[in-house]
Amino acid sequence: MDKISLVWLRQDLRLSDNPALLEAVKSDQVYIVYILDDENAGSNKMGAASRWRLHQSLAVLERKLGGNLNLYKGAAEKIIPEIIAQNGITDIHWNRCYEPWRIKRDRHIKATLIEAQVFVHSHNASLLWEPWEVLKKDGTPYRVFTPFYKNGCLANFQPRSPHPAPKHIPAQKDRTSISLQKLDLIKGYPWFEKLNNHWPIGEEAALERSKEFLKSDIKNYKIDRNFPYKTNSSYLSPNLHFGEISPHQLWELTELASRENDNEWVSKSSDINHFKNELGWREFSYYLNYHFADMQKQNFNKKYDEFSWDYEETHYAAWCHGKTGIPIVDAAQRQLWQTGLMHNRLRMISASFLVKNLLIDWRRGERWFWDCLLDADSASNGASWQWVAGCGADAAPYFRVFNPVLQSKKFDPDGTFLKKYVPELCRLPLKYLYEPWEAPEEILSAAGIELGKTYPKPIVNLKTSREAALAQYKLLTGKL
Numbered sequence: 001m002d003k004i005s006l007v008w009l010r011q012d013l014r015l016s017d018n019p020a021l022l023e024a025v026k027s028d029q030v031y032i033v034y035i036l037d038d039e040n041a042g043s044n045k046m047g048a049a050s051r052w053r054l055h056q057s058l059a060v061l062e063r064k065l066g067g068n069l070n071l072y073k074g075a076a077e078k079i080i081p082e083i084i085a086q087n088g089i090t091d092i093h094w095n096r097c098y099e100p101w102r103i104k105r106d107r108h109i110k111a112t113l114i115e116a117q118v119f120v121h122s123h124n125a126s127l128l129w130e131p132w133e134v135l136k137k138d139g140t141p142y143r144v145f146t147p148f149y150k151n152g153c154l155a156n157f158q159p160r161s162p163h164p165a166p167k168h169i170p171a172q173k174d175r176t177s178i179s180l181q182k183l184d185l186i187k188g189y190p191w192f193e194k195l196n197n198h199w200p201i202g203e204e205a206a207l208e209r210s211k212e213f214l215k216s217d218i219k220n221y222k223i224d225r226n227f228p229y230k231t232n233s234s235y236l237s238p239n240l241h242f243g244e245i246s247p248h249q250l251w252e253l254t255e256l257a258s259r260e261n262d263n264e265w266v267s268k269s270s271d272i273n274h275f276k277n278e279l280g281w282r283e284f285s286y287y288l289n290y291h292f293a294d295m296q297k298q299n300f301n302k303k304y305d306e307f308s309w310d311y312e313e314t315h316y317a318a319w320c321h322g323k324t325g326i327p328i329v330d331a332a333q334r335q336l337w338q339t340g341l342m343h344n345r346l347r348m349i350s351a352s353f354l355v356k357n358l359l360i361d362w363r364r365g366e367r368w369f370w371d372c373l374l375d376a377d378s379a380s381n382g383a384s385w386q387w388v389a390g391c392g393a394d395a396a397p398y399f400r401v402f403n404p405v406l407q408s409k410k411f412d413p414d415g416t417f418l419k420k421y422v423p424e425l426c427r428l429p430l431k432y433l434y435e436p437w438e439a440p441e442e443i444l445s446a447a448g449i450e451l452g453k454t455y456p457k458p459i460v461n462l463k464t465s466r467e468a469a470l471a472q473y474k475l476l477t478g479k480l
């Protein structure tokens with residue numbers, strides 16, 4: 001009798017370095033399955049930008065599989081047993097996911113299937129280090145990044161080498177599979193058209209971008225990754241999130257790049273290590289999510305539960321839509337809206353402005369990012385927002401309030417980035433570009449600007465709002 005297996009893809013939309021797939025193809029037949037499971041996701045269900053991105057990724061994978069990708073919509077615990085029963089499947093393989101809601105669901109499904117005498121196999125594919133393996137000497141989890149990464153991860157375990165793609169995939173089409181269109185991932189007016197062609201999508205494109213980045217753009221990464229108008233970061237976060245490339249593949253490529261003779265500058269520089277370090281931050285975010293709390297929703301530092309947030313809706317709306325009157329914050333938010341991504345430095349500046357100048361709960365910022373980011377990732381988004389807000393693990397101290405004007409002068413010294421995303425200010429002399437409210441009336445008028453009309457007046461005074469935030473944070477830290 002033929003052995004028939006099912007591979008349940010989730011955040012691993014690739015054929016290479018996919019241990020679940022590699023094991024499953026040893027069977028005579030394999031059903032490759034993706035389920036859009038909004039029912040179990042609840043409030044964690046993907047935002048609009050992620051849905052668009054997922055649609056693109058599934059389309060590429062479906063083509064690669066010659067149409068033999070099976071798609072479903074609904075609760076996984078109902079759908080999987082049906083596919084298994086209809087097709088005589090004996091084994092199911094999946095690569096592990098680590099978000100609390102997915103762990104809960106997967107555990108339940110595993111128990112039910114084992115009871116029904118199905119063989120359930122889970123594999124490691126999206127983290128370099130399994131969270132439960134990295135512990136302090138006393139057996140408790142790390143709370144600070146550097147010892148986690150250096151002592152817990154690097155000193156103990158070398159990430160495994162990536163696996164090749166299967167040579168032959170005996171993929172089968174299930175008759176109850178629905179079409180990609182029926183997943184209904186792209187809705188409403190075609191806002192997403194602006195995202196087309198911006199980013200590499202799919203396994204091949206991700207690999208190509210990784211190689212290109214490690215060959216040239218990584219040069220000066222440590223410094224230049226901070227400049228939003230430069231191309232010195234990888235822009236691979238959506239690919240990593242959807243699993244079009246695995247961290248193991250990326251890790252190995254960085255090792256190879258550092259050994260290449262014609263890449264002498266790479267091996268000499270600390271850029272490679274800094275890049276690995278960032279991959280380490282991704283691991284740490286998942287680690288925190290796994291060990292401590294749902295980082296999207298709960299303060300890691302519980303003392304922050306007492307923080308008294310502001311609920312000024314007009315401020316929140318102005319922030320979301322890039323109309324705060326603070327050019328760098330507006331440029332950041334507009335970059336997000338127009339491209340689906342925001343540069344890391346800008347995420348920090350814009351998040352700090354929301355939380356520390358507007359005193360708006362970090363969770364509201366997290367929600368906006370969740371809806372708009374193509375790389376929206378519950379672990380990284382939650383942990384990063386908490387890091388900026390001061391309530392996260394190893395977080396920025398409460399008194400660190402990014403000054404948006406100084407930050408933009410430092411990281412956009414020619415105003416290139418500002419002019420691109422806030423074109424209404426482009427005729428202002430550089431001196432006033434970063435803070436148009438300081439410009440004399442005649443200069444504004446010569447640049448065709450009327451504050452409050454062609455460009456907003458700042459919704460808060462940066463100095464006084466900073467002081468108010470510090471006072472509020474101090475009140476809390478008295479109790480910290």
Ligand SMILES: Cc1cc2nc3c(=O)[nH]c(=O)nc-3n(C[C@H](O)[C@H](O)[C@H](O)COP(=O)(O)OP(=O)(O)OC[C@H]3O[C@@H](n4cnc5c(N)ncnc54)[C@H](O)[C@@H]3O)c2cc1C
Nearest residue numbers: 233234235236237278281282344347375376377380381384
């Ligand atoms: C408020 C805020 C929200 C964020 N939300 C997300 C999110 O939803 N999804 C997301 O992937 N990243 C998030 N980040 C982290 C970081 O901004 C992005 O990972 C980075 O901008 C992606 O660009 P890149 O691929 O060019 O990064 P690179 O500099 O090329 O880094 C390589 C990879 O390392 C990982 N990485 C880098 N920095 C971080 C970090 N600080 N934390 C966790 N992983 C990191 C990413 O997977 C990234 O693709 C957030 C940061 C902040 C401050």
